[in-house]
Amino acid sequence: MGKFDDNERIILNVGGTRHETYRTTLRTLPGTRLALLASDSDIESVLDHLQQVPGFIEYNARNNEYFFDRHPGVFAYVLNYYRTGKLHCPADVCGPLFEEELSFWGIDETDVEPCCWMTYRQHRDAEEALDVFEMNVDNGDDEDEIGKRLGIEDVSPTHGNVSFWKKWQPVMWNLFEDPYSSRAARFVALASLFFIMVSITTFCLETHEAFNTIINKTDATRSNDSTLDAGPQFEIETDPALTYVEGVCVLWFTLEFLVRVMFCPDKLEFVKSLLNIIDFVAILPFYLEVSLSGLSSKAAKDVLGFLRVVRFVRILRIFKLTRHFVGLRVLGHTLRASLNEFLLLVIFLSLGVLIFATMIYYAERIGANPADPTASDHTMFKNIPIGFWWAVVTMTTLGYGDMYPQTWSGMLVGALCALAGVLTIAMPVPVIVNNFGMYYSLAMAKQKLPKKRKKHIPQGGAARWLAHLLQGRAARHLQQHAGRPVPGYRAQDAGAQPISAVG
Secondary structure, eight states: OOOOOGGGEEEEEETTEEEEEEHHHHTTSTTSHHHHHTSOSOHHHHHHHHTTSSEEEEEETTTTEEEEOSOHHHHHHHHHHHHHSOBOOOTTSOHHHHHHHHHHHTOOGGGBOHHHHHHHHHHHHHHHHHHTOOOOOOTTOOHHHHHHHHTOTTOOTTSTTOOHHHHHHHHHHHHHHOTTSOHHHHHHHHHHHHHHHHHHHHHHHTTSGGGEEEEEOHHHHHHHOOOSOOOOOEEEEEOHHHHHHHHHHHHHHHHHHHHHHHTOSOHHHHHHOHHHHHHHHHHHHHHHHHHHTTOOSHHHHHHHHHHHHGGGGGGGGGGGGGGTOHHHHHHHHHHHHTHHHHHHHHHHHHHHHHHHHHHHHHHTTTTOOTTOSSSOTTOSOOSHHHHHHHHHHHHTTOOOSSSOOOSHHHHHHHHHHHHHHHHHHHTTHHHHHHHHHHHHHHHHHHHTOOOOOOOOOOOHHHHHHHHHHHHHHHHHHIIIIIOOOOTTSSGGGGTEEEEEEOO
C-alpha cells in the first residue's frame, strides 16, 4: 500500500471541526471550491485563486490549515462526496440549509443520490405549498410591514408629510381583506359571513312554493298587445320580503367590493383574482334586474326572463367563505395540485366505461330470441351509448338500479365492471388525500407561526463605536487567553494570513 507524503495532506477547519484528507481526493471534482483549494501545491498560488472566490477563508500558517466558517455537519457529507463519489442528504438538517451549503461549495444539487432525492426535495415542495397560502397570519403586523407589502415602505406613518391616502390605504385594505389583522377586521369578516349565509338562504327560499305567487297576466297582455288569442299568460312573483332582504345583502356586497377595489394595492392582480370575479358576477344581475323591471317592452321582458334564469350565479357567493375558513382554502389548493391525479382518474374511468359498455351490449345478446332481428327486446341495453351510463354508475359503485343485466353473461360483465371500478378509483384517491393532509398541516403551521421580533440595529456613529468596541475586546480576549490569531486585528504578528474575498 503506497504511502502519501505529508505535503499531499490538507487540513480543513470547518466551523471549528477539523477534517484531514488528501489533495488528490479534493481534485476528484474539478470546478468546485475544494478542488480549487487543492489545484496547486504552491500556497501563494492557491491563496491568489481563493481571493477570486466569493466567501471568507483564512489560512493559518502555524497549523497549516484552512478555515471556513460554514456548517460542520453538512461539510462531512460534502467531503464524503469527494471520497466516494456519492452525495447523500442528511436527514437531520433543514433542506434550505443543505441547499445553501451545496451552493457555497460549488456542488450541483442534481448530484444528490436518488435514494435521498425525495428527502432533499421535501423542503422545496413545502416551500411551494406555503407560498400558495397568502394568509397574512401575522396578527401584529406593524405599519412598516404593511407598507412594505403594499409597496410604500419608504413612507413612514409618523412622518409629517405623509398623505391621508397612503396612511389609510393599508389599514382599509387589511380591514376588508385580512380577517386576522385586527379586531375590526374580524368584525367585518363576521358581518360578511352573516350576509353570505342570509343571501344563500334567501336564494333557496325563493324556489319554495310558499314564497311564490302565480299571477294571471292574460288581461294585461291582451290590452297591451294587438294580437288576438295570445293564450293565457301567467307569471310567478316572489314574495317582496325576500327581494328586500336580497337587496340589503347586495348593498353590503357592493360596499365591500367597492372598498376593496379602491384600496387594493395592485389593481391588476385584483381583477385577475377568481374570487373577485365571482363577487362581481354575483352582484351584477341584481342591478340589471332592478333597472329593467320598470320597462314593458318585449326585449326588456326577454332580458328579465334571462336574468331570472341566471340567478343561480348567486350561489357562487358560497366561495367567498374561502376567505374566512382555512379548510375551504386548503380544499381549493388540493384540487389544483391534484389535477394530474384527477386526469388520471378520468382516463381510467373513460377506458373502463368504453370497455364495459361494449361488453354488456354484446353479452346481453347471447341467447337472444332468433325471431328478434335487433336482439334487444329482452334487454335494457339497446345500444352502446346507453351502456355508458350503466358503466359509470356501476364503476362508481352507485348502482341506481334503473338499468341492470338480465342474462347470466351480462351479470358476469356487471360483476367485473364493479370490481374494476373499485380498483380504478382506489388508486388515485390516496394521492389526493395525502395532498389534502399535507396542505392542511402546512396551513395550520403557517397560521400558528409566531411573529418574528424586530432586531434593533444601531445606526450611524453608535454602530461604528459598538463595532470597534466589540472587535477590540474580542481580539484582546482571544490573543490573551486562547492564543488564536484574529483576522484584521494584527493578524500578521500572530503568523496568520487573513484573506477576505469580496463577491
